[in-house]
Amino acid sequence: MTDLLYSEEEEALRAAVRDLLTDHCDAAGVIARTESDAPHDLALWKLLADGMGLAGLLVPEAQGGQGATHREVAVVLEELGRAVAPVPYLTSAVVATEALLACGDEELLGRLAAGRTIGALAVGLHSAPGAALKAVRLENGTLHGELTGIADAAAADVLLVPADDGGLYAVAADAVTVTPQTSLDLTRPLATVTLDGAPGRRIGDAEPAVRRALRAAAGLLASEQLGVADWALTETVRYLKERKQFNRPVGGFQALKHRLAQLWLEVVNLRAAARAAADALASGEDTDVTVAVAQAYAAPVAVHAAEEALQLHAGIGMTWEHPIHLYLKRAKADSIAYGTAGAHREALAELVDLQAP
Amino acid sequence: MIDAEELRRRTRELLAAHPPAATDPLDFLKARFDAGLAWVHYPTGLGGLDVPRSLQVVVDAELEAAGAPDNDSRRNGIGLGMAAPTILKYGTEEQKQRYLRPLWIGEEVWCQLFSEPGAGSDLAALGTRAVREGDEWVVNGQKVWTSGAHNSRWAILIARTDPDVPKHAGITYFICDMTDPGVDVRPLRQITGEAEFNEVFLTDVRIPDSRRLGEVGDGWRVAQTTLNNERVAIGGMRLPREGGMIGPVAKTWRERPELRTHDLHQRLLKLWVESEVARFTAERLRQQLVAGQPGPEGAGMKLAFARLNQEISGLEVELRGEEGLLYDDWTMRRPELVDFVGRDAGYRYLRSKGNSIEGGTSEVLLNIVAERVLGLPAEPRTDKDVAWKDLAR
Numbered sequence: 025m026t027d028l029l030y031s032e033e034e035e036a037l038r039a040a041v042r043d044l045l046t047d048h049c050d051a052a053g054v055i056a057r058t059e060s061d062a063p064h065d066l067a068l069w070k071l072l073a074d075g076m077g078l079a080g081l082l083v084p085e086a087q088g089g090q091g092a093t094h095r096e097v098a099v100v101l102e103e104l105g106r107a108v109a110p111v112p113y114l115t116s117a118v119v120a121t122e123a124l125l126a127c128g129d130e131e132l133l134g135r136l137a138a139g140r141t142i143g144a145l146a147v148g149l150h151s152a153p154g155a156a157l158k159a160v161r162l163e164n165g166t167l168h169g170e171l172t173g174i175a176d177a178a179a180a181d182v183l184l185v186p187a188d189d190g191g192l193y194a195v196a197a198d199a200v201t202v203t204p205q206t207s208l209d210l211t212r213p214l215a216t217v218t219l220d221g222a223p224g225r226r227i228g229d230a231e232p233a234v235r236r237a238l239r240a241a242a243g244l245l246a247s248e249q250l251g252v253a254d255w256a257l258t259e260t261v262r263y264l265k266e267r268k269q270f271n272r273p274v275g276g277f278q279a280l281k282h283r284l285a286q287l288w289l290e291v292v293n294l295r296a297a298a299r300a301a302a303d304a305l306a307s308g309e310d311t312d313v314t315v316a317v318a319q320a321y322a323a324p325v326a327v328h329a330a331e332e333a334l335q336l337h338a339g340i341g342m343t344w345e346h347p348i349h350l351y352l353k354r355a356k357a358d359s360i361a362y363g364t365a366g367a368h369r370e371a372l373a374e375l376v377d378l379q380a381p
Numbered sequence: 382m383i384d385a386e387e388l389r390r391r392t393r394e395l396l397a398a399h400p401p402a403a404t405d406p407l408d409f410l411k412a413r414f415d416a417g418l419a420w421v422h423y424p425t426g427l428g429g430l431d432v433p434r435s436l437q438v439v440v441d442a443e444l445e446a447a448g449a450p451d452n453d454s455r456r457n458g459i460g461l462g463m464a465a466p467t468i469l470k471y472g473t474e475e476q477k478q479r480y481l482r483p484l485w486i487g488e489e490v491w492c493q494l495f496s497e498p499g500a501g502s503d504l505a506a507l508g509t510r511a512v513r514e515g516d517e518w519v520v521n522g523q524k525v526w527t528s529g530a531h532n533s534r535w536a537i538l539i540a541r542t543d544p545d546v547p548k549h550a551g552i553t554y555f556i557c558d559m560t561d562p563g564v565d566v567r568p569l570r571q572i573t574g575e576a577e578f579n580e581v582f583l584t585d586v587r588i589p590d591s592r593r594l595g596e597v598g599d600g601w602r603v604a605q606t607t608l609n610n611e612r613v614a615i616g617g618m619r620l621p622r623e624g625g626m627i628g629p630v631a632k633t634w635r636e637r638p639e640l641r642t643h644d645l646h647q648r649l650l651k652l653w654v655e656s657e658v659a660r661f662t663a664e665r666l667r668q669q670l671v672a673g674q675p676g677p678e679g680a681g682m683k684l685a686f687a688r689l690n691q692e693i694s695g696l697e698v699e700l701r702g703e704e705g706l707l708y709d710d711w712t713m714r715r716p717e718l719v720d721f722v723g724r725d726a727g728y729r730y731l732r733s734k735g736n737s738i739e740g741g742t743s744e745v746l747l748n749i750v751a752e753r754v755l756g757l758p759a760e761p762r763t764d765k766d767v768a769w770k771d772l773a774r
Binding site: 026027028029140264266272273274281282284285286287294295296297299300317318320321369370373376377378379380381 | 757
């Protein structure tokens with residue numbers, strides 16, 4: 025059966041990514057950046073993508089990548105989630121890359137794998153695998169229309185756009201208008217993409233490419249959610265051992281201990297579910313069910329962890345200065361990203377034959 | 382050096398010398414024990430060969446293929462899972478030689494005399510007294526929740542031997558003869574209608590000092606071995622998808638479309654997802670154990686399965702609607718084996734209520750997770766330095 029552990033290599037990769045993030049992605053800096061003109065940390069992206077070669081993990085070596093699997097990507101996403109790092113890793117190195125792998129576009133794949141080009145799939149972040157696609161119009165060889173809710177579009181060099189002829193088109197970012205939307209998640213901002221006669225290159229069929237990309241996204245998002253939840257639990261436990269009220273550490277009160285123990289149990293379960301999804305994506309075995317199970321479970325756990333972190337930190341957790349809000353906003357946005365838990369449960373009803381009335 | 386190949390060879394030798402078809406099952410089990418193939422990780426001479434526990438599967442596979450009788454371990458779960466490891470760790474050479482062989486072959490079934498009406502979660506507060514008279518101990522008290530007491534030859538027993546010291550320090554661990562005339566076993570009927578458990582009244586029960594396990598006053602430490610093995614036994618199984626409590630309700634859902642409602646559908650899917658995730662967690666724990674990296678996740682598994690069993694069986698009763706108002710049978714019985722998934726939904730619903738109580742309540746397990754896994758401060762204790770006789774009760 026599925027290997028649910030971390031290999032030594034995966035643990036080494038985790039340690040390297042964590043070291044880098046400790047040095048280059050502190051909470052105060054992330055908070056300050058959310059209010060700047062450049063919400064994405066492109067210097068950090070360069071270190072991860074170019075320096076460590078992580079943008080090309082899913083791309084075979086023959087096409088300029090590292091030839092790794094979803095298991096390694098999942099470990100990277102755990103760490104990026106733990107740091108709420110404002111980099112377009114999930115959107116470019118997973119979602120856009122999977123779409124390009126489906127289309128077999130070697131030229132773009134090589135550029136994305138090297139990290140020199142950032143790609144974004146122009147499909148709303150809320151879309152579940154298999155959801156109806158919103159497409160732009162193809163008229164006289166150019167693209168026309170407006171797409172909303174495109175995550176990390178502001179950082180992208182190339183957009184992958186579904187058009188109404190059923191094709192997926194590669195469109196240079198400077199040929200479209202990208203307008204930032206004020207987003208709930210400050211560290212994965214959304215934008216509107218407006219195409220007004222933009223030239224595009226058809227790279228393949230949109231439906232299978234988007235379906236594959238969103239399935240991988242939903243499955244690997246569980247690892248990011250694990251990182252978010254694990255940070256929330258670890259940080260809250262640490263704080264409650266220190267924080268004293270009524271002449272004792274707050275973490276000694278049984279009402280709070282039981283809540284943290286329950287949360288620990290949820291995080292333990294989420295770790296197993298996220299590993300199962302990453303392994304199923306890598307092996308191709310039982311993938312649809314395992315991804316749907318992981319995403320149906322992960323979203324509420326990450327939200328619960330962030331909400332508990334806020335409540336148990338109490339007053340300080342409500343401040344802009346403390347990073348909890350970044351995790352709460354990420355967790356809540358992640359609960360909608362690539363399909364809600366409910367959408368994934370509905371998919372399961374079909375997949376495992378538990379039909380609706 | 383005994384490796385898998387050598388174990389296979391010895392197993393075939395056993396089978397050749399005692400062909401299962403032509404051998405009395407008990408004689409076969411005795412021969413298996415004496416060949417060291419009963420529990421291979423036990424010491425040589427005590428049913429094992431001092432080899433890693435993971436090699437047991439080699440022996441079991443050979444024996445199963447040959448259709449050899451087994452010792453029906455479910456009949457003596459407490460003996461095999463709890464009494465034996467404790468005897469192995471703390472017993473004298475004579476005790477190990479006397480008890481382990483008949484225990485393993487199933488000739489002598491064991492039960493556990495630990496919990497008392499006044500000592501549940503706070504087991505160390507127990508009040509059953511053992512008073513020394515020469516070479517014997519005279520035991521008086523009442524035990525409860527004793528599974529299988531009516532079928533048992535022996536019991537593992539903890540009793541208070543010194544009431545003048547703090548509660549954890551005054552306990553001693555004994556092996557109690559269940560045929561002693563002072564032992565009175567009475568069935569304890571539970572909410573399912575059955576009596577899996579018993580109350581056991583001990584009146585002037587005489588236990589020779591040679592049936593003491595460990596030192597006088599060291600019983601609490603000895604009991605930890607027993608209790609830790611109980612929790613190991615509860616985790617660690619490998620289930621297929623829908624292999625647990627979710628299986629029967631999913632089957633009913635598929636076969637009985639007329640029972641479906643939207644509300645039940647949402648709840649069923651949620652529990653199906655949680656069951657599948659719990660299965661992954663159990664599998665991950667198992668892989669950690671095999672890889673020699675045991676994690677603290679085991680403490681969580683019992684919590685998770687208790688809640689899931691209760692919610693799923695509760696949903697199933699509701700799903701059955703009009704039939705959910707009925708119950709299969711309230712007849713008082715004393716079952717030899719307990720099957721959590723057996724019988725009807727109503728039985729499963731009622732029996733699963735015990736899952737968050739037996740083997741440590743969920744509330745106590747949450748304390749254990751909070752303190753031992755997360756390192757949060759322990760509850761303030763008012764009982765640590767007080768003599769047992771001065772405790773509030």
